[in-house]
Amino acid sequence: CPYRIAVIEGDGIGPEVTSATLLVLERAIDRYGLEIEITKVEAGDRALARYGSPIPEDSWRVIVNSDAILKGPVGESAGDVVVKIRRGLDLYANIRPAKVYPGVRALRNNVDLVIVRENTEDVYVRAESMIYEGVAVALRVISRYASERIARVAFDLALKRRKHVTIVHKANVLTLTDGLFKNTVYSIAKSYPDVSIDEMYIDAAVMDLVRRPERFDVIVTTNLYGDILSDLAAYVTGSIGLAPSANIGDRKALFEPIHGAAFDIAGKGIANPTAMIFSMAWMLKYLGEKNSDENMVRAGKAIEEATIYTLSEGKILTPDLGGNAKTEEFAKAICDRL
Amino acid sequence: CPYRIAVIEGDGIGPEVTSATLLVLERAIDRYGLEIEITKVEAGDRALARYGSPIPEDSWRVIVNSDAILKGPVGESAGDVVVKIRRGLDLYANIRPAKVYPGVRALRNNVDLVIVRENTEDVYVRAESMIYEGVAVALRVISRYASERIARVAFDLALKRRKHVTIVHKANVLTLTDGLFKNTVYSIAKSYPDVSIDEMYIDAAVMDLVRRPERFDVIVTTNLYGDILSDLAAYVTGSIGLAPSANIGDRKALFEPIHGAAFDIAGKGIANPTAMIFSMAWMLKYLGEKNSDENMVRAGKAIEEATIYTLSEGKILTPDLGGNAKTEEFAKAICDRL
Ligand SMILES: CC(C)[C@H](C(=O)O)[C@@H](O)C(=O)O
Ligand SMILES: CC(C)[C@H](C(=O)O)[C@@H](O)C(=O)O
Numbered sequence: 001c002p003y004r005i006a007v008i009e010g011d012g013i014g015p016e017v018t019s020a021t022l023l024v025l026e027r028a029i030d031r032y033g034l035e036i037e038i039t040k041v042e043a044g045d046r047a048l049a050r051y052g053s054p055i056p057e058d059s060w061r062v063i064v065n066s067d068a069i070l071k072g073p074v075g076e077s078a079g080d081v082v083v084k085i086r087r088g089l090d091l092y093a094n095i096r097p098a099k100v101y102p103g104v105r106a107l108r109n110n111v112d113l114v115i116v117r118e119n120t121e122d123v124y125v126r127a128e129s130m131i132y133e134g135v136a137v138a139l140r141v142i143s144r145y146a147s148e149r150i151a152r153v154a155f156d157l158a159l160k161r162r163k164h165v166t167i168v169h170k171a172n173v174l175t176l177t178d179g180l181f182k183n184t185v186y187s188i189a190k191s192y193p194d195v196s197i198d199e200m201y202i203d204a205a206v207m208d209l210v211r212r213p214e215r216f217d218v219i220v221t222t223n224l225y226g227d228i229l230s231d232l233a234a235y236v237t238g239s240i241g242l243a244p245s246a247n248i249g250d251r252k253a254l255f256e257p258i259h260g261a262a263f264d265i266a267g268k269g270i271a272n273p274t275a276m277i278f279s280m281a282w283m284l285k286y287l288g289e290k291n292s293d294e295n296m297v298r299a300g301k302a303i304e305e306a307t308i309y310t311l312s313e314g315k316i317l318t319p320d321l322g323g324n325a326k327t328e329e330f331a332k333a334i335c336d337r338l
Numbered sequence: 339c340p341y342r343i344a345v346i347e348g349d350g351i352g353p354e355v356t357s358a359t360l361l362v363l364e365r366a367i368d369r370y371g372l373e374i375e376i377t378k379v380e381a382g383d384r385a386l387a388r389y390g391s392p393i394p395e396d397s398w399r400v401i402v403n404s405d406a407i408l409k410g411p412v413g414e415s416a417g418d419v420v421v422k423i424r425r426g427l428d429l430y431a432n433i434r435p436a437k438v439y440p441g442v443r444a445l446r447n448n449v450d451l452v453i454v455r456e457n458t459e460d461v462y463v464r465a466e467s468m469i470y471e472g473v474a475v476a477l478r479v480i481s482r483y484a485s486e487r488i489a490r491v492a493f494d495l496a497l498k499r500r501k502h503v504t505i506v507h508k509a510n511v512l513t514l515t516d517g518l519f520k521n522t523v524y525s526i527a528k529s530y531p532d533v534s535i536d537e538m539y540i541d542a543a544v545m546d547l548v549r550r551p552e553r554f555d556v557i558v559t560t561n562l563y564g565d566i567l568s569d570l571a572a573y574v575t576g577s578i579g580l581a582p583s584a585n586i587g588d589r590k591a592l593f594e595p596i597h598g599a600a601f602d603i604a605g606k607g608i609a610n611p612t613a614m615i616f617s618m619a620w621m622l623k624y625l626g627e628k629n630s631d632e633n634m635v636r637a638g639k640a641i642e643e644a645t646i647y648t649l650s651e652g653k654i655l656t657p658d659l660g661g662n663a664k665t666e667e668f669a670k671a672i673c674d675r676l
Contacts, residue, residue: 079510107548123478128514134482136514140461144472170562172417176466176474204598207569207578210445210548224508228566231545240545260542 002035003067003287003296008059008081010072011045012261013271018072020273020331021280024303027335028284032299039066043081044074054080064089068283071256072276075263082247082256083126086119091247091254092146093153094119094226098213098233098243103312104321106238113216114161115233116154117226118181119247121146124223142177142222147184153248154185154220155192164217165189167199168225181222202228209233234258241272241320242311244279246286253286255279269326272318277307277334306337340373341405341625341634346397346419348410349383350599351609356410358611358669359618362641365673366622370637377404381419382412392418402427406621409594410614413601420585420594421464424457429585429592430484431491432457432564436551436571436581441650442659444576451554452499453571454492455564456519457585459484462561480515480560485522491586492523492558493530502555503527505537506563519560540566547571572596579610579658580649582617584624591624593617607664610656615645615672644675 009018022038029036041059048054054077055063063069063085074081085091094117100106127139158165167185171178182199189197200208202225208215209232219229234243240259247254257275265271281303288296310316316333317323325333347356360376367374379397386392392415393401401407401423412419423429432455438444465477496503505523509516520537527535538546540563546553547570557567572581578597585592595613603609619641626634648654654671655661663671 076510079513083511123512126511126513128512130514130518134518136480136518138478138480138512138515140476140478142474142476170565172414173421173464174461174466174476175417175464176468177476180468180472180474203565203569206544206566207573210570211573227508227541228544231541232548232570235545235549 002037004037004039004065005283006063006066006069007038007040008043008069008071008074009040010261011075012073012263012266014044014072014074014261016266016269016271016327017257017273017276020327021070021276023328023331024277024334024338025280027338028299028303031338032295032302034284034296034299045077048077055084066252068252068287069254070276070280070283071254073257073259073261075261078260083124085254086247087124089249089252089254090120091249091252092118092120092149093248094245095153095157095248096226096230096233096243096245096258098230098237100237101242101308101311103314104238104242107210107236108213110214111233111237113213113233114157114218115226115230116150116157116218116220117230118146118150118222120223122223140174140177142181144180144184147181148188151185151188151220154218155188155195158195158218159192162217163195165195165197166205166216166219167197168202168205168219168221168229169199170202170225172201178222185220205229206232210236230258239272239320240275241318242274242278244275244282246279246282248286253283255283255286269328270319271327272320273327273331274307274311277331278304281307302338303334306334309337310334340375342375342377342403343621344401344404344407345376345378346381346407346409346412347378348599349413350411350601350604352382352410352412352599354604354607354609354665355595355611355614358665359408359614361666361669362615362672362676363618365676366637366641369676370633370640372622372634372637383415386415393422404590406590406625407592408618408621409592411595411597411599413599416598421462423592424585425462427587427590427592428458429587429590430456430458430487431586432583433491433495433586434564434568434571434581434583434596436568436575438575439580439646439649441652442576442580445548445574446551448552449571449575451551451571452495452556453564453568454488454495454556454558455568456484456488456560458561460561478512478515480519482518482522485519486526489523489526489558492556493526493533496533496556497530500555501533503533503535504543504554504557505535506540506543506557506559506567507537508540508563510539516560523558543567544570548574568596577610577658578613579656580612580616582613582620584617584620586624591621593621593624607666608657609665610658611665611669612645612649615669616642619645640676641672644672647675648672
């Protein structure tokens with residue numbers, strides 16, 4: 001039986017980068033004989049305008065019944081779409097790699113790090129209340145349970161890399177919540193004697209991401225700090241247009257670019273689809289590894305390689321990388337390498 | 339009657355940069371005939387170790403009875419010291435300028451912005467609870483009252499500058515709390531028709547602080563985002579060793595460097611005292627303006643100019659700026675120009 005993929009196009013440049021990504025995916029399906037069933041689902045600003053809900057019930061049903069979700073950037077309603085899916089499907093690990101691809105001009109060249117962001121708690125529980133007129137309160141929730149499982153993801157990843165984990169927190173102010181997070185990560189660290197560990201305050205970490213990014217291998221952090229670190233990390237490695245991400249749970253996963261809907265360049269056909277193409281390739285590898293399906297893994301890797309080749313060749317690039325290719329031309333160049 | 343200044347040396351490099359700063363202050367007192375009564379108060383890690391409290395009662399009494407506080411960087415107990423003073427004395431406006439001084443090598447040269455950080459609310463209310471074993475909760479509080487007064491500070495400042503205010507928030511997730519902050523700032527904006535206004539999510543703002551910092555004039559934001567933005571802003575303009583800050587209330591104010599205690603270089607006499615010297619100069623100007631005391635304002639400005647001169651001359655610089663001068667030599671060079 002084929003893999004069921006729910007595809008959310010998103011808003012702004014979403015439809016453009018999604019259609020470029022599906023071009024590459026269809027080419028891979030042909031080339032590798034993949035069995036993938038793609039269902040487009042409406043979600044985001046346009047769904048909200050049309051149906052009064054950013055994720056209409058029909059869409060939710062498809063999402064829940066999918067093996068993986070491929071999501072483009074959503075506009076104003078992004079919080080309602082992506083946070084609902086992350087929490088609703090318990091996709092607790094948000095993995096955000098930042099590294100410099102050959103041929104890409106980056107602010108810093110010595111960056112190869114992964115942000116492992118807890119994806120279900122913190123202020124993202126969205127428990128807010130106007131406790132009385134003019135005074136609003138939000139809960140920031142941190143549990144040992146969620147801190148433990150995200151710590152394991154971080155250490156398992158570190159074992160396959162440079163074997164270093166940095167905890168990012170603000171326990172000098174958030175003594176109990178960030179204290180619980182930090183202490184839990186340290187307690188899990190005991191099961192990983194080969195991984196070294198240190199910690200840093202979020203304000204210092206944001207600065208060091210620019211000042212000396214080479215000091216980071218795996219960063220493990222709570223939800224909001226992870227959000228704040230990841231746009232910057234993507235920028236430091238060249239362009240936010242390149243950075244993919246995975247939201248992984250025990251049963252399914254969602255893959256999406258880190259960048260937003262970029263309404264200012266929407267509709268012009270000049271958006272860089274790389275982040276979403278990398279996200280899609282990651283999805284194939286994830287499904288392949290999970291189902292011991294070598295063919296899927298191979299297809300995912302091939303797409304990655306073809307994309308990196310196209311970037312480093314530097315002939316056909318979108319304007320954000322100094323080229324003048326259209327979104328679709330760039331995607332076609334990748335297809336040609338597949 | 340003289341101005342009463344409470345001085346907190348702090349930890350790590352704190353005593354070194356404080357003693358350099360007092361050297362310059364004493365020179366200014368002589369040169370300008372200032373009437374200033376300096377009282378050193380114990381607070382921070384060493385106070386905690388010695389008296390069991392990061393701000394012993396005697397220290398608190400001096401702080402409460404002072405006209406202004408000059409504070410060095412504090413170590414592990416920084417949260418307990420500075421947050422207690424900020425909230426206890428209602429120093430609601432944390433003002434953090436970031437600009438490039440002549441002669442200083444910066445990551446970006448086109449930066450001249452001020453972060454206006456709300457200084458009493460957000461997670462800094464420190465209302466945390468372990469609601470049950472393994473689940474901790476922190477309250478994030480935002481009020482219209484505090485948002486209004488910080489908005490006024492931001493707009494008043496913008497009027498004297500490039501007349502632009504950017505609201506930084508995360509209202510796509512924190513709908514009620516950041517929504518209240520954002521809407522309150524917009525409502526105050528109506529009284530400032532000459533100031534233009536826009537808004538940005540915190541994750542995008544952190545990135546744009548590096549990508550295109552020239553787009554910012556005045557940033558107004560809640561407490562934690564302001565914290566996270568300001569180390570990075572200081573780094574982008576050259577060095578975190580240069581950036582002063584003011585914590586201003588309706589009756590008194592605290593002045594401090596943005597940087598931390600830097601235990602790794604403590605005791606070597608090589609720390610850059612510029613941030614604390616600028617903080618002290620700002621304190622003189624603040625006290626002078628508040629009390630219509632031209633002489634104090636003049637002294638403050640002279641210290642600033644002498645410091646900028648010494649930096650831009652580039653002969654006597656601390657190692658962080660590529661020189662090999664000691665903390666004290668740098669301070670003496672400033673004294674010589676006064
Ligand atoms: C759109 C927004 C809710 C989201 C987040 O804050 O998680 C985005 O910034 C991200 O990082 O995926
Ligand atoms: C030391 C810490 C409590 C403090 C803060 O978070 O406000 C510091 O980082 C700052 O920015 O002044």
